[in-house]
Amino acid sequence: MLGLGIIKGLVETGRNFVGSYFKPERLVTIQYPEKHLPPVEAARTIPFLVYDGKDSMKGLRCTACTICETECPPKCIYIVKDTVKKPDYLGKMQNQPKVFDIDISVCMGCGICVEVCPFESIKMDQVFELSGSDRFGAMLLHKAQLVKSNDYFGEICHEQATQINAARADDVRKAEAKAKADADAKAKAAAVAVSNAAAGVAAVAASSMTATPGTTQPDSKPAPKAASTSTPLPAPSKPTVPSATP
């Protein structure tokens, strides 16, 4: 009969009304500014740039390859290459961005930049309190505002960060082994000719290899030092292109 369903519905909402005063656990509302919901790993808002180590500018993974700029559907990324290069975690010299801007009022949070980045250098953030009082300027984030440390990434996306770190450590280990093998081969070749000089070079190269994954092994003291010191040094050998991360 018409009306019974209506009465059932009224009873349900009536119970909710009364119940919400007596059973606080019924309430689904979070008092937001004071309380937050626990973060969800898959959540994403806007992109940020990841850096390793302490120095945000030196440890920046971005190589200014501009793949993300090309791929970005709303075209909210703006990159200018720097003329100066810097070494990456494998010690190879890479380009670095001079300007890296994202207009987050244009960004739609699709995450395509993250998908296409070959260097794991751009990731999606979980911050959402992004309001600003300036209609135009406040929403245009510059490189300095965009950088966040790999530790932070580990915090918000623990699982993914661990995987990436492991992969990168693996790369380093492989590169080391390769370098060592090369060094051995060279040493053998050089054993006939010059043996003393080669040993010194190999040692330096090895120390620079171990330095990069410093973020994952914060206790490894020589990492920053080695990174900083190894910058001016030329690559000791051709240590294979950093194995393309999936």
Added chain:
Amino acid sequence: MIDSLDQIFVSLKHWLVGLTPEAWQPLVSILVSIVPIMALFGTCFAATTIFERKILGRAQNRLGPNRVRAFGVKTFGLLQPIADGIKMLTKEDIVPFAADKVVHFLAPVVLTTPAWMLFSVIPLGRNMAAIDLDAGILFFFAVGSASELAVFMAGWSSKNKYSLVGSMRAIAQMISYEVPLVLSTIPVLMLAGTLSPSQVVEAQGVGTGFFAHWFVFTPWGLSGFVVFLIAATAESNRSPFDLPEAESEIIAGFLTEYSGFKYALFFLGEYIGLFAVAGMAVTLFLGGWQAPCKALEFIPSYLWFFGKFAVLIVFFIWVRATLPRLRLDQLLALAWRFLVPLALINLVVAALWHFMGSWQFIAAMPVRWGICAMLVVLPFVWFARLLNGGKVAPRKYRYAE
């Protein structure tokens, strides 16, 4: 003592009018009636906005607004209307470029003015109708129908397809539901024998002894009341009949291009219309300001009126919290295939009830009740079945359950 408490506002008005020079008394008398009504129902409007949101929230296991503070004091959100009001009034008034500016401006005014006028005939207490019109109920429906024009003006002048669709929906809905709305009141007018609201209320006080003689406590009255409530909900464009403003379909219907103060006026007009219809429902079916029995007459009449009024408003809010929106065809089918036939049958039932009132034999009362109740319930069930039609198969869930 009780009487003077009951008539305190009436005496106050007389005293105030008496203070002025005699030549000005007609004007002053009018003003003294209008100002309190506007103040009172304006406050009601403010209160209803916050309580509606509170109740809606609680009915959906949320908290509702609770954050407005005044000078650092927590008010549990009670000052929300003031904050809203300030926000509304200070917002930019945007008029679309293509809009018909004059009509666009006039629409909220045309909507709100008649809505306020509706209160003038509703008796808020004993001797407390602003004007005791002989044809008050006709006045009520006549003025109430003016809002259709306003809705049309709003929808058409915005030059926006959503607005136009919304206003067309609203007009179709209002015209359709005006028929059962008026038809459902006719039994009351027939049995009360008057078109004056105060006399209708008095007719419901006759013989008040142990049990209230409100019209809602008769078979035809109950049926009429239900039809009236449904039609009133639709007339005031409230959920589940809020198709004209369906946010999820046509943005906000005829309100789409309104902002700021004009939007607030529309908002006000709708709520005032709702109050007026609720007040009319109280007057027609729930005994107006009458107490349910002699023993309770020490409570002043206006308190009775506002008590019933508040119950109805809460009921409207409750319904809004519960029911989902209807489809347009369902809406019109409900009006023409369910409410109108029921209201028409109800006319006959009321006439029967009246004539069976002269029966003298012993079991006359139960027989009268039985026949009338049957004549009300059977068509209800039958039309409900027809309405459901059984065309739609029960929903099957592929994964759930």
Added chain:
Amino acid sequence: MAERLLLANIVMLNSIAFYILAVITLAGAVAALTLRNLVHCALCVAASFAGIALIYLQLDAEFVGFAQILVYIGAVAILVLFTVLLTRGTEVQAGVAFLSRSWPAGLAVTALVFAAIAAPILLTPELHKLAADSASAPVRKIGEELMGNYVLPLEVIGLLLTSALLGAVVIAMQDKKD
């Protein structure tokens, strides 16, 4: 003295009200028949109807006034608006004359007609009379008349309205063949 003053006051207010309403009504009517946008015309005519309803009230004919509002504003005006929308009357065509070709003849005839009505009115001295102080047509009396003397016209009107309703539906219904 005071009573007479009071009465004079009310009467004066009343008659001022009439002139205001008359001006509004006439303005509405003129606007309705001169504006180019049909929706504006319909809205203006609604205003004019409202003015007439208020004049009825001013003439103490409550019931008729409310009936006028209910029927003309609640129904006829809406009907006109719907018709305007259904016939795409809102599209004001530039360059198409909104007056018929023979409008000067019409104007002349109108003037003649007005003269023919107004002259007898002005020339009949009996019509320069004033109204009684108060009058009322109570609803109950109207109802009794409707059910008594006028019961046959009432029935006929009911039939007329029903057939008009059905006729309107049938006429305006879309042909199935189209």
Added chain:
Amino acid sequence: MLPIVKYLWLIPALPLLAAGLAALLKKERRASAATLAIGSMSISFLLALAAFLPTLSHGEHGVFRECFNFTWFEFADNTFQSASTVQLGWVLDPLTAMMLVMVTFVGLLIFIYSVGYMAHDENFTRFFCFLALFAAAMLGIVIANSLLLLFISWELVGLASYLLIGFWYHKPSAAAAAKKAFITTRVGDMGFLLGMLWLYSKTGTLLFYDGGNGCLEQSALIKLVAETTMCGMAISTAISILIFCGAAGKSGQVPLHVWLPDAMEGPTPVSALIHAATMVAAGVFLMARIYPLLSASADPATISTGLKVVAWVGSITAVFAACIAVAQNDIKRILAYSTVSQLGYMMLGLGVGGVAVGMFHLITHAFFKALLFLGSGSVIHGCHEEQDIRKMGGLRILMPITFATYAIGMLALCGFPLLFSGFWSKDEILASAHHWQISQIPFYLGVIGAFLTAFYMTRQMFYVFFGSPTVSPAAVADTKAKHSHNPHSSHSHEPATSIHESPPVMTMPLVILAVFAVLLGLIGTPAWPWFHGYLAGHSPKVDLGKLAEDAGLMLVSAVVVFTAMGLSWLVYSKVTLQKSREVDPLEKAQPFFWRLLANKFYIDELYEVTIIRLNKAFSVLSDWLDRTFWTGVVTMISHLTVGLSWLSRKIDEDLVNGGFDHGCDGLRESSRNLSKAQNGQTQFYFRVLGIAFVALVLALIWRAK
């Protein structure tokens, strides 16, 4: 008046309503149609019982009789003072009550049976519509207190019979049979109609009983008896003989019996209901109803000519049909001739012994003949529409219930002594015939008929139920099981392969009818003739001595029956065991007589060469007259007319039209000028309106001045 009398019309009205509703049903609503018909019939049966109960008590004047009459219409005819109205009405007396119970009860059983029998028929709904229509009409006959109402119902019964015989109208034989039945009975009905009109013109009323004014009551009878017509016959006798024509047509008396055997083309329930139990008995009922008229004679001591005619026709029919039945091979045809023969018995009983004797046989016959027909229907149904008894055999094993009930019906029909109802009713007829004053020949004819009846029924039993089936019972049981799984697939034409017992809905009525076929005799034995007392309006006493009085006659009839059955057994028991059953042993012995009998004494052929040929000759004559003589007359008249028209046209065209055309031209010209004012411009009309208004005002002002 008892309320049941006032509402007696409900008994036929309910089936009529059911028929009307069933006619509106769609073809697929089979269950509804059956429910409607059976439900209405059950209610009618209950009402009939309710009507039956009060008739058990006798009124002051002997017989309980109450009637309800009303005026149908009046006409301004001043020839008769009292004849300006036509009245209809219904009557409740023992005759009516007994017939009501019989018709509704047998009808109900047959309706139920039909559900099973017609289960696979496409036009099931239509069938029940017709059945209900028939029941309504039959009940109308029974309750009628007016010869006119009776006649109306009578014709409706004929219509229903026509519809039902031709139910399978796609079979040419069925269509022809229906037509034949309709036309043949019409011949009799002509007499009925004439008799009725004569009666009306003489008495001014057609009501049977009307508080002393009815046509069957004393005052009318005296008037009718007093007048004589040609050959010195009393008018009452002449009228009753005319009405008897109708009865003879309906009841298949010689020479109008020819339609009844052909009517077996209809579905078997129809044969059982209409052509055995009810409709054909309507003739006998009619005779019983007008018995006062029939038996009226100036001198109460003498027997009226009407009764003599009835008795003679009945006795001749009894033997005649029985003879034919001996040589038939179609199971239903045998039963049909048997029916004709038994109807002859009823007429004989009515003629020689009065209402009770004939009606008693009617009632017992209705039950056992309905039983036999339904049994044969069951056999036919079981053998898949096979009706030739020579192709059957051994069914007693395959269809035990049908066999048992059929045997009971057969014994009742044969008049097997003491136990079976047929014995008592037939014996009574024979006894009455024996005591008849006029002649002993009807008695001897009756005895011969009884002998033949027993003979051919035994023959039929042997053919159908004894002997060996063509397949072994085990194999039959096997196919039976298969058959029950798939009832629709077994439309093969090998009768023996899937012969099966009929469903309970068919056998149940058989059992009930069988019970009645046995027990019903007990209400009319000579020792306790309750039935006669009931009809006559007095309570009989049990008197076993009466039994002894008739013992001699009973013995004779018993001997006759046993002899016939024994003879039949001798002839056919051996034959049926042989495989060569195609040639009947009697046919071998007497081929000429056999052929005569098998061809029904060539009655149909006789009609063919006499009446029908005469009819054809008349048609040819009419055709010739039409083509030559009348055509000439018509042609002459038409030429005359053409000449007159030519003259008329000349006058019209030259004289009248000339002036008229001129006038029209003038009118058209002026209209064309005037119509220019109507230019279709609404606003122009407005302007004219305005100017007219101004002119009006000016005129008014000018007049006021």
Added chain:
Amino acid sequence: MTPLTHYLIFSALLFCIGFAGAMMRRNAILVLIGIELMLNAANLNFIAFWRYGNTEAISGVMFTIFSIAIAAAEAAVGLALVIAIYRHRRTMQMDKFDTLKG
């Protein structure tokens, strides 16, 4: 205060405005509106005469009530006709509707 003449003149003006509109506008809807205005002017006369005459006899009021009802019927049928005509002729111009000319 206000003499009856004023009402009558007002009503005459209203009537003439309606009449002029009905005569001069090309649009069929406006012609109907003009007719409605004329009807209203007539109604106003009824009420005015009632008010200025014997107010006990309410035939003026009754006539107005019936007149309003008839006007409603007229509007419904008239506008339906307008819609039907528009559907067939695709125009609202009154001077195009001259199929019935003589």
